[in-house]
Amino acid sequence: MSNTTKAATPQRYTKPNLPKPDRSPHLPAGLSTDPLLRDGAFISPVSGSSGDNQQRSSPSANGTPESSRSRPRVSETSWLPPGWVVEDRVRSSGATAGTRDKYYYDPVSRRRFRSKREVQYFLETGSVKKQKRAENSDANANSFLKSAEGSSTQKSKTPKKEARVASHLDFNFSNVPDSVEWILADANKGTWTPFVAGKKPPDSERQIWDVTFTYLAARTVEYTAKGKHPNGTTEEVKKIVNVLNEAQIPSEDVVEVVVSPPYVFLPVAKSLLRSDIKVAAQNCWVRKGGAFTGEISAEMLVNLDIPWVVLGHSERRALLNESNEFVGDKVEYALSQGLKVIACIGETLEQRESGSTMAVVAAQTKAIADKIKSWDNVVLAYEPVWAIGTGKVASPAQAQEVHAELRKWLAENVSAEVAQTTRIIYGGSVNGGNCKELAGQADVDGFLVGGASLKPEFIDIIKSATVKKSA
Numbered sequence: 001m002s003n004t005t006k007a008a009t010p011q012r013y014t015k016p017n018l019p020k021p022d023r024s025p026h027l028p029a030g031l032s033t034d035p036l037l038r039d040g041a042f043i044s045p046v047s048g049s050s051g052d053n054q055q056r057s058s059p060s061a062n063g064t065p066e067s068s069r070s071r072p073r074v075s076e077t078s079w080l081p082p083g084w085v086v087e088d089r090v091r092s093s094g095a096t097a098g099t100r101d102k103y104y105y106d107p108v109s110r111r112r113f114r115s116k117r118e119v120q121y122f123l124e125t126g127s128v129k130k131q132k133r134a135e136n137s138d139a140n141a142n143s144f145l146k147s148a149e150g151s152s153t154q155k156s157k158t159p160k161k162e163a164r165v166a167s168h169l170d171f172n173f174s175n176v177p178d179s180v181e182w183i184l185a186d187a188n189k190g191t192w193t194p195f196v197a198g199k200k201p202p203d204s205e206r207q208i209w210d211v212t213f214t215y216l217a218a219r220t221v222e223y224t225a226k227g228k229h230p231n232g233t234t235e236e237v238k239k240i241v242n243v244l245n246e247a248q249i250p251s252e253d254v255v256e257v258v259v260s261p262p263y264v265f266l267p268v269a270k271s272l273l274r275s276d277i278k279v280a281a282q283n284c285w286v287r288k289g290g291a292f293t294g295e296i297s298a299e300m301l302v303n304l305d306i307p308w309v310v311l312g313h314s315e316r317r318a319l320l321n322e323s324n325e326f327v328g329d330k331v332e333y334a335l336s337q338g339l340k341v342i343a344c345i346g347e348t349l350e351q352r353e354s355g356s357t358m359a360v361v362a363a364q365t366k367a368i369a370d371k372i373k374s375w376d377n378v379v380l381a382y383e384p385v386w387a388i389g390t391g392k393v394a395s396p397a398q399a400q401e402v403h404a405e406l407r408k409w410l411a412e413n414v415s416a417e418v419a420q421t422t423r424i425i426y427g428g429s430v431n432g433g434n435c436k437e438l439a440g441q442a443d444v445d446g447f448l449v450g451g452a453s454l455k456p457e458f459i460d461i462i463k464s465a466t467v468k469k470s471a
């Protein structure tokens with residue numbers, strides 16, 4: 001953010017009521033409530049044309065906190081979004097023994113960050129800053145941390161002039177003021193300056209206030225668009241249903257459209273939607289219903305005449321500790337009750353960068369294959385975690401490569417027929433602009449769409465199912 005020429009109209013940005021997902025990364029599987037209500041889904045019916053790295057989602061799954069010999073302290077910090085974890089690790093040897101290092105873990109991408117500055121950049125841009133000189137960066141970050149948090153156990157060489165007394169204007173993510181005025185500083189650049197209680201926060205806090213504005217604003221949009229916002233209404237669902245009902249979409253022999261609103265909107269969506277568009281739940285309980293307060297069983301969905309259910313979404317795997325085996329059990333039980341299943345699999349960025357993409361998705365698929373007898377009612381949704389909600393879509397070649405490998409895996413481990421007929425759909429930042437090229441890939445049989453599913457471009461995405469038909 002640059003100059004603070006107070007512009008025309010002061011605009012007030014009020015703290016949104018952010019949903020409160022369970023902050024514990026260590027919940028036992030199956031004992032969680034269901035805060036992760038998510039978006040829509042679209043499936044093309046184009047037939048097949050042609051070691052568990054995500055379980056129990058503590059950061060230890062990637063050889064991080066729990067596997068550390070120094071027994072680091074893992075905690076959460078107020079300025080971080082819900083679900084993020086901070087590891088406080090003490091160096092045990094060398095000249096710097098005794099020095100504390102902080103590591104920050106994003107529960108969804110599972111990325112590890114070395115500094116608050118890196119986290120801020122990631123929250124703001126969705127990408128990771130490449131730093132030429134990591135040491136300098138850490139030093140700067142430590143300096144920033146000291147300034148922002150008012151404490152640091154690490155011996156710091158931070159210039160004294162940066163030390164200051166914390167004030168009520170200091171940033172705290174979990175206690176964002178109810179009223180923050182954002183003054184448009186530069187309309188051309190779209191830059192804003194925050195005013196808390198009528199005062200500008202200290203310069204050292206400006207950056208993180210800026211980041212937070214971007215982050216909260218984005219989250220608000222996302223939650224509204226996907227029906228996850230606490231203030232989401234039946235009226236909003238009805239509007240979306242109306243758009244779909246009035247859309248000209250290809251016939252059912254070309255494309256199968258399934259929308260997946262949050263549980264509470266399933267009945268209204270189902271009752272209002274045209275008959276050629278089906279509905280899916282976003283999750284269901286792992287086995288027969290019983291005393292599992294807050295859970296929705298497969299039997300309940302069947303009773304409501306809901307034909308589809310999405311299982312194993314990466315957010316549930318990461319945030320609610322759903323292991324491959326747990327997802328496999330869910331798929332098995334849902335199928336046994338007559339539901340059709342969209343089973344999600346996908347690797348994190350770290351796993352992709354380490355070259356283990358296929359090992360990860362094969363393990364996830366195997367956990368399902370081990371449990372089920374028939375794949376007739378299963379659609380496999382490949383969703384690279386790093387592409388979900390980030391705007392970073394997998395390239396057509398990347399998607400095709402994994403889809404083709406998955407089909408090969410099915411051929412070698414299940415049967416040639418299952419490999420041929422099982423639909424493998426892609427999810428992760430699909431939109432009206434990229435859908436056609438993705439849909440043109442030989443082994444991409446459709447899409448699982450999030451953010452774009454509640455925008456008019458969803459109709460274009462649905463229509464992209466014709467790409468292969470007309471090829």
Ligand SMILES: O=C[C@H](O)COP(=O)(O)O
Binds near residue numbers: 038040387450451
């Ligand atoms: O549930 C939907 C998928 O996670 C994809 O979401 P996205 O299209 O917003 O990236």
